[in-house]
Amino acid sequence: MSQTLKDLQEAFAGESQANRKYLAFAKKAEEEGYPQIAKLFRAAAEAETVHAHNHLRAMGGIKSTKENLESAIKGETYEFESMYPPFIANAKVEGKTDAERSFIWANEVEKIHARLYKKALDEIGKNASVDYYVCGLCGNTVEGEPPDKCPICGASKQRFKKID
Numbered sequence: 039m040s041q042t043l044k045d046l047q048e049a050f051a052g053e054s055q056a057n058r059k060y061l062a063f064a065k066k067a068e069e070e071g072y073p074q075i076a077k078l079f080r081a082a083a084e085a086e087t088v089h090a091h092n093h094l095r096a097m098g099g100i101k102s103t104k105e106n107l108e109s110a111i112k113g114e115t116y117e118f119e120s121m122y123p124p125f126i127a128n129a130k131v132e133g134k135t136d137a138e139r140s141f142i143w144a145n146e147v148e149k150i151h152a153r154l155y156k157k158a159l160d161e162i163g164k165n166a167s168v169d170y171y172v173c174g175l176c177g178n179t180v181e182g183e184p185p186d187k188c189p190i191c192g193a194s195k196q197r198f199k200k201i202d
């Protein structure tokens with residue numbers, strides 16, 4: 039692997055993290071009554087997304103939708119098969135309950151993502167029109183209608199956000 043490819047990967051990871059961090063900071067700033075600072079965080083977050091996408095494009099990480107689905111299935115499968123199980127076990131051993139719960143929720147949802155992506159890949163070109171809803175607490179991703187109660191985290195139906 040070339041040094042530039044390594045640098046692009048590191049930069050993509052960093053910019054991606056900055057985007058999510060700034061959006062979380064913006065939400066907190068809103069809660070604390072700083073709407074202008076919230077807006078600045080959202081502006082910078084938007085810019086970090088532009089940077090992240092530019093880096094990803096420069097490393098050839100965006101291919102055809104068929105290949106992108108395959109890449110997404112691979113990533114999700116790695117997460118729920120190899121990454122999260124030891125993370126969960128270790129958090130449990132260390133008594134880090136917030137981390138354990140966060141890992142468990144993500145682990146469960148990655149399985150769903152892999153399944154939805156596989157289905158989309160199997161049906162590519164003739165995908166039925168369905169709505170997706172995401173649980174604002176655990177990220178559970180649901181096709182069709184949101185459940186009355188999230189089966190993963192127990193959140194109410196109102197916590198589900200419809201995706202455009």
Ligand SMILES: [Fe+2]
Nearest residue numbers: 114147148151
């Ligand atoms: Fe996922």
Ligand SMILES: [Fe+2]
Nearest residue numbers: 173176188191
């Ligand atoms: Fe949930």
